[in-house]
Each structure stands twice: as structure tokens, then as C-alpha cells.
Amino acid sequence: MSPRKRASEELTKEMIIKEARSQFEKTDFQTVSMRNIAKNLGCSHGAIYYHFKNKADLFYTIIEQYFSKLNLLIDEVVEGSEADENKLQQVFFKFIEFGLNHQSQYELMFMLRNKEVDALAQKAANESYQKFANTVHSLSAQKLSVAEVWSIFLALHGFVSYYRGFVDRFEDAKAAAEVHVNFILKKM
Template sequence: MCARRIVDQELSRDRILEEARVLFVTRGYDTLTMRSIAKALGYSHGALYYHFRDKAELFYALVVEDFNYLLSRQKEMLDRAESCGIENLKEIMLEFVRFGMENPHHYEIMFSVRDGELRKYSRTKQAQCMEMFATVVRGVFANGELTPGQLYSMPWILFMSLHGFISYSIHYYQSYEEVESLAMEHVEFLCRNIAAG
């Protein structure tokens, strides 16, 4: 049996990503090395190189995986919707809050990385996610309730409000179940105020 096959059986790409995600969030990108990630997994650092060329490639794989997961959840919701209305917007906003709070390490890598060098890995995927959200917001208010300027800024205003809610809750280790009713009120408040103009 070749060495590659043995390593694949012992240490899967998914297991590496799962462990590395937690390590990147808790220890920080700069302090980690491929050796320290491998040590946390109980393997030699050489085992990681079968899957990833370097630490940057490993980090980028996390970003892509996490955004693809969020985007697929949003697309499923949109595909089930019969029309693009305020209820769909509320549902997507709540799903975003749920995603962030149920996957705090994913969320922090996707949206809360402070290092400018690392943000470049997530910009494209963030833009795709934001464009999908903006499309829903614009679809809901396409009837002329908002000015063109508001149609551009509203998705950003809503996102920042949701991001603040999620980041605060993650910081204080709150679960989605603990704040679900508050999240629903928050989303209702935002949508009600948009509709009121």
C-alpha cells in the first residue's frame, strides 16, 4: 500500500480542517505552524503536507469550505421560496444568525479575521455571500419603497446589524437557543423599520 493511501486512512483532510479551524480561532494564524497543527492532531507535520502545501493553503481551504456551506444553505432557502418577500428576508436573516452562532469558529474565520493578509482569502467568498443577500433585499423592495441609494446601502446596514448581534453573542459564548427569541425580535425590528421607510 502506498504511503499516500496510508496517510489518507489515518488522517483525513476533513479532520485536519476541523482541528485547524479551532486552532486558528483560539491561537491565531501567526502563532500556528504546520508542525503545531500536526502536533495537536497527534501526527508528524509531514502528514499534513499530503493534503496541503502550506499553512496559507490550509487556511484558504477553510474559508472556501465554510463559505460554500453557508452559500448552499442560503441557496436552498431561496430555492424553496415561492416569491421574494419580507418573510423570505426574515428567514434568511435568522438563518444567518443561526449559522454564525451554531458555527462560531467558522464564522470568526469567515467574517472576523483581523489580519489584512488573511482577509484576502475571504474577500471573494464574502462578496458572493453579500451579493446573494443584497439580491434578496433588493427583490423585496423592488416596488419603489426605497431610493436607489437605499437599495445599495440597505443590505450593508442589515448585514452589519446582524454581524454585531452574532459577534456579541459569540464573544459571550451564548448559544442560538439562548438568544433565539431575541434574534427573532431583532430581525423583526429591522424589517419593520425598513418597511416603515
Template sequence: MARKAVAQELSRERILEEARQLFAEHGYHTLTMRSIAKAMGYSHGALYYHFKEKAELFYALVNKDFHTLLERQKEMISRSRMGKKGQLEKLMLEFIRFGLENPYHYEIMFMINDAELQLYSRTLQAQCLDLFSTVVRSALSLQPGNEQKMYTMPWSLFMSMHGFISYNIRYRQSYEDVKRLAELHVDFLCEGIRA
């Protein structure tokens, strides 16, 4: 009976949303299940009903966020023709939008500087980069003479977008605040494919 009451008053989704912000603000190692529960106004037992340990909670966050990002990217790709420059530009803008509209998600997914925690996200990061690389290489293949860029360009473009997102997260800029700059940035980056 007590478990049912806990499940009704504290959902897994609510824990994930509030824990995401706490992890981004305070860091993984600073928090405990007890401190997360206290910040939410619950006993730590309420969290253990949904998650056995902090690592499981963190992995659930990372997994959910990457799944959301990948689904948004795949959906966007399915609406356009593979290899078109416009498809790549839309994909890049979608990635920037995701990062700036979800700064706590993005920080946990791509900016946590901890070797142990990176183990949770490395495979999922690789899936995002692979999808992005496929679109970049497809666009490159339409232009003769781009063979040497096939393996360096995806990483360079990705790192440039990451820098743009990280900088704007640091200064608390929303996507709407920098939308025009994002469009110009993506257009500039895509010039490298045409050159």
C-alpha cells in the same frame, strides 16, 4: 505505502475541523503546520500529505465554510418567493443561525483582523453580501419610495446582523439561547424596509 497509511489515519476533514478551532483560538500567525500537527497528535509530515503549507490549509477552511453558508442560503431562497419580506426574514435568521451554530467558522470567515488573511476571504464575503443584497433589494422594490435605500439598506442590515452574531459569539451564546432575541432583532430590522 507510508502515504496510504497516513491518508487512512488522518483525513482532510479531520484536519480542517481541528485546524479551524486552533486558528480561531490562537490566531493564524501563532500557529505553524508543526504546532497544528502536534495539537492533533500527529507529525507535521502527516499534514503535508494533505496541505502543502499553512496558507493552503487556511484557504481550504475559508472556502469550505463560505460554500456551506452560500449553499444553505441558496437552498432557503429557492423555497420562497423572491421579494417577499418573509424570504428576507428567513435569510437573515439563517445567517444568524449559521454564525451562532458555527462560531469558529464565523470568526474565520468574518472576524479575522489581518489584511493578508482577508485576501483569502474577500471574494467569498462579497458573494455572500451580493446574495443578501439581491434579496434585500427585491424586498425593497415592492415598497414605493425605497429607491434611496437600495444601496445603503443591504449593508446596514448586514452589519447589524454581524454585530448581533459577534456579540453573542463573544459571550458564548448558542442560537437556541438567543433564538427569540434573534427573531425580534430581525423583525425590528425589517421594519426599516416597511418604513
């Protein structure tokens, strides 16, 4: 057995997040344990508690990073040099692209249901959805209701959910994504 590291020796929050992310993406939330994360890092599980209150807190940190990445993609489209009339289409494509190029992350963000983490993850999910909704409202040529924006989100989510696991990446479903996005835009 290898000697364990003390909390102050080299173990960083980033190392813990990287190992935990890897485990959460390979298996479900219930199967991942702080002890197993610590074992793979060569430290005591107590050292992880120096950085995180519990497994849910660690999971939330990872989920929050995923939502931040998705939000950044939306910001890049909005702030980009492309004509405004094309930006809404690009936001929809970026959402689908993110979901299909990061399928494990997308599943953790939008499809995992667990009482222990739902309350924590809901904050990041709500903030991300609010960014999406505000972006759709600001880029749409017509005034959309809250229900219409929610329906657009569900249509995009449904597309990603359907193709998740059937394709390896966005490029494999790009033609279908173009048809889907253009269909949504025609109905707006």
C-alpha cells in the same frame, strides 16, 4: 516518539482540514503551526505541504467551507416552500442562527484580520456577501440601494457580534433576534 506517516500513507486532505479546523477554532491564526498540526496527526509537516501550499492556503480552504455552509442555508430558504413574503425574514434569521450556533467559525469568517489570509478569505467573503445581497434584492418588496443592503448586513453582523460569547447558541437569543429582524424589516 511514534513513527511518522509518509504523505501517501493514509493522510488525507480531510484529516488535515479536520485537525487544522480544530486548532484554528481554539486559538488564533498566528499560534497554529503546520508542525503542530502534523504532530497531532502523527506525520511530518512536509506531508501537509503535499496537500496545501502553506498555512494560509489551509486556512482559506477551511474558511471557504464555512462560507459555503452559510450560502447553502440561504439557498435552502430561497428554494424552500415557505411563502415569498416570509423568506427574507428567514434569510435574516438563518444568518443570525448560523453566527450564534457557529461562533468560532463566524469569528474566523468575519472578524479575523490577518494580512496573510485576508486576500485569500476576501474572495469567499465577497462571494457570500454577493449571494446575501442578491437574495435581499430579489426578496425585497421594494428596490433597495447598495448602501441599504450593506446596512442590513451590518445590522445582522452587529447583532451576532454583540451576542457572540454571551450566549451559547441561537436559541438563547432567539427572542431578541426576532425583535431585531422585525425592526429591520419594518424599516425596509
